[in-house]
Amino acid sequence: MSFNTAGQRSEDDSIQRKIGSYDSGNAGPLLIAITGMHGNEPAGIRAVRSVIAQLNATQPPLRGRFLALAGNLAALCEKKRYLQHDLNRIWLPENVKRIRGTQVSILKDEDRELREFVDAVEGELAAAKGRAILVDLHSTSAPAPPFSVISDTIQNRRVALSFHIPVVLGLEEAVDGTLLSYFGEQGLTAVGIEGGQHDDDSTIENHESVLWLSLVAGGLLTEAAVPALETHRRRLKEATRGLPQVVDVIYRHGIEPDDEFEMRKGYTNFHPVKKGELVGQDVQGDVFVPAKGLLLLPRYQGLGDDGFFVCRPVKIFWLYLSSLMRGIGLDRLLVLLPGVRADTGRGSILLVDTHIARWLVVQVFHLLGFRRSGFKGEFLSFTRRPEGPEINRD
Numbered sequence: 023m024s025f026n027t028a029g030q031r032s033e034d035d036s037i038q039r040k041i042g043s044y045d046s047g048n049a050g051p052l053l054i055a056i057t058g059m060h061g062n063e064p065a066g067i068r069a070v071r072s073v074i075a076q077l078n079a080t081q082p083p084l085r086g087r088f089l090a091l092a093g094n095l096a097a098l099c100e101k102k103r104y105l106q107h108d109l110n111r112i113w114l115p116e117n118v119k120r121i122r123g124t125q126v127s128i129l130k131d132e133d134r135e136l137r138e139f140v141d142a143v144e145g146e147l148a149a150a151k152g153r154a155i156l157v158d159l160h161s162t163s164a165p166a167p168p169f170s171v172i173s174d175t176i177q178n179r180r181v182a183l184s185f186h187i188p189v190v191l192g193l194e195e196a197v198d199g200t201l202l203s204y205f206g207e208q209g210l211t212a213v214g215i216e217g218g219q220h221d222d223d224s225t226i227e228n229h230e231s232v233l234w235l236s237l238v239a240g241g242l243l244t245e246a247a248v249p250a251l252e253t254h255r256r257r258l259k260e261a262t263r264g265l266p267q268v269v270d271v272i273y274r275h276g277i278e279p280d281d282e283f284e285m286r287k288g289y290t291n292f293h294p295v296k297k298g299e300l301v302g303q304d305v306q307g308d309v310f311v312p313a314k315g316l317l318l319l320p321r322y323q324g325l326g327d328d329g330f331f332v333c334r335p336v337k338i339f340w341l342y343l344s345s346l347m348r349g350i351g352l353d354r355l356l357v358l359l360p361g362v363r364a365d366t367g368r369g370s371i372l373l374v375d376t377h378i379a380r381w382l383v384v385q386v387f388h389l390l391g392f393r394r395s396g397f398k399g400e401f402l403s404f405t406r407r408p409e410g411p412e413i414n415r416d
């Protein structure tokens with residue numbers, strides 16, 4: 023099955039870019055549920071259809087607007103993760119700029135998908151009166167409890183922690199070009215959800231529960247307007263019993279197509295691993311885990327360049343401490359430390375001379391709301407994650 027020339031929908035007309043929406047004509051936040059960024063992950067689409075059908079049936083008064091969009095229509099049609107490029111790895115600002123500067127009719131495959139998608143989102147943002155929240159629904163190849171993935175801003179934490187599922191920090195540093203990083207850098211609240219295994223019915227239910235809790239956390243619906251709210255909370259708590267509330271990614275095993283990487287069978291998300299544990303094979307031989315932690319996103323599918331990740335639990339105390347430190351503006355004082363200076367004319371980027379500021383580890387910058395953004399010459403650079411206005415106050 024192939025993509026039609028208009029690029030608007032799959033051939034069987036079953037999935038369109040705009041899946042559906044609901045509003046009551048009241049001002050308020052815009053919540054966009056994003057589904058099918060990967061074409062082999064249909065659970066999110068079923069979940070948003072169900073939630074929109076329930077909203078339309080019960081007509082609760084809603085502040086703002088709830089909208090559901092589909093990502094990679096052509097790949098969804100073929101039930102593949104992607105056709106030419108992973109649609110969730112090509113959102114680097116310069117690439118989006120190139121695609122937006124190109125005539126739509128020339129664009130192919132995922133470039134075309136990105137263009138139509140970004141145009142749809144920007145159109146909604148331009149019309150929105152309140153703040154915007156993105157919830158991006160995914161699923162995994164291995165059996166998995168649900169978890170969320172965020173860039174560590176206070177506003178993202180607030181929404182993600184309301185789901186009662188593990189929150190994964192630091193994936194956006196390990197993986198370039200995601201949709202959430204792109205919109206997160208513009209100050210939007212942006213939360214990714216891994217709802218469970220691709221074809222598991224419970225994945226659809228988990229996504230539905232997350233959507234209802236998002237509508238409440240985002241201030242679109244009151245708690246009283248969601249009759250099964252406690253059922254949704256209980257479902258997610260039970261699905262993740264015994265797992266840490268927050269983890270930080272410490273390692274990504276990146277792979278190239280020529281590596282022929284094969285993950286050893288039997289690994290699931292949050293599976294404890296020891297330093298030096300044998301977890302796979304590639305053309306070079308055995309692949310070992312470099313540090314003790316919990317395994318995340320083991321790759322049991324043919325496509326993608328992430329082999330696996332290792333993460334470690336973060337104590338909730340550190341989250342409170344970092345909120346406090348950011349609240350009193352301690353992050354603004356980092357520049358006074360020896361070996362730290364602002365990048366010329368760009369106050370949101372700090373350059374760290376690691377020879378002088380040896381004791382300043384990445385974790386300190388994480389704590390204060392910065393992400394590691396690479397090297398500039400000899401200096402390690404950190405970018406401040408933008409915080410938009412507080413939700414529920416627009």
Ligand SMILES: [Zn+2]
Pocket residue numbers: 059060063160161
């Ligand atoms: Zn995905």
